[in-house]
Amino acid sequence: MEKLTAIIPVFNEQDTIERAIVSVLFADEILIVDSFSTDLTLSIAEKYDVKIIQRDYEYSASQKNWAIPQASNNWILILDADEVIGSSLREEIQSILNKKSTKTGYWIYRNNHFMNQAIKYSGWQNDKVVRLFQRDLCRYEDKRVHAEIITSGDLGFLNSKIDHFTYKSLRQYVEKLNRYAALQAIDYDKITDKITAYHLLLKPLWRFLKHFIIQKGYKDGVAGTVICFLQAYAVVMRYANLYLLRKKN
Structure with missing residues (x-):
């Protein structure tokens, strides 16, 4: 063996x-x-x-x-x-x-x-x-x-x-998403053009609808709805962090 x-x-x-x-x-x-x-x-x-x-x-x-x-x-x-x-x-x-x-x-x-x-x-x-x-x-x-x-x-x-x-507490999970968003901003800096309403509004909305409707998050009840919302939140935070990163640089 x-x-x-x-x-x-x-x-x-x-x-x-x-x-x-x-x-x-x-x-x-x-x-x-x-x-x-x-x-x-x-x-x-x-x-x-x-x-x-x-x-x-x-x-x-x-x-x-x-x-x-x-x-x-x-x-x-x-x-x-x-x-x-x-x-x-x-x-x-x-x-x-x-x-x-x-x-x-x-x-x-x-x-x-x-x-x-x-x-x-x-x-x-x-x-x-x-x-x-x-x-x-x-x-x-x-x-x-x-x-x-x-x-x-x-x-x-x-x-x-x-x-x-993956879940210890809601606070812990949101902190994890925020940490990941800050790290993702570094990766996305190489592949993202100017940040617009598309990144901050349309992409998060699409992420929520994709997880909630297409991937049937509604079937997971309250937990599924929270997940879908947090997936959209993570997209907003990714581009918010990218905006701040570029402003700092």
Whole structure:
């Protein structure tokens, strides 16, 4: 069987880190990539057989690309602290490691939970990420938000899903959106012309309607409506941050 390193990037994740670690105890190595947490995250992690490495946080792709070469094993499984590998996904991953796979990595779909509810629509129904891949053949693209894996090989798909518990509190989620919007502004500066009402009004409106009507967010009730509104809010904040960035420069 091929050996596996699980990588978990963290910063102040005391509420979720133990659940994430326990779900990947089947890995041969667990690498905790910490951005100098100030809560009990590391104390909790140290109860388990993990290796902890630390680095100041720039953005997600940069952090992961720094950590990947430090893994001892060829196969990498990346898990965020608010995610969990269930038994069916664990067994599927182990079956991949048991055979000589011709794929350089695998897409894994996610079961997303928000406001204590499983979200089945709202644009999240097809959410997928490349999280299982070969260390020397894959890296994240250099984007500050929503970077994906770059590889010259073929990617496969797994049938089982990652459980993603993205919601701690509404305040925490909005803070996350604001943080992402500020980072996205840097990426969008290269591809966006002059900011107009199209960016600040029409694009957010389209984002809400897309998630709420086309992707059936209304079927997720109050939680779905909040998600759709926040997706539109994120678009406004992205371009507001871009406007401020250009003004500053």
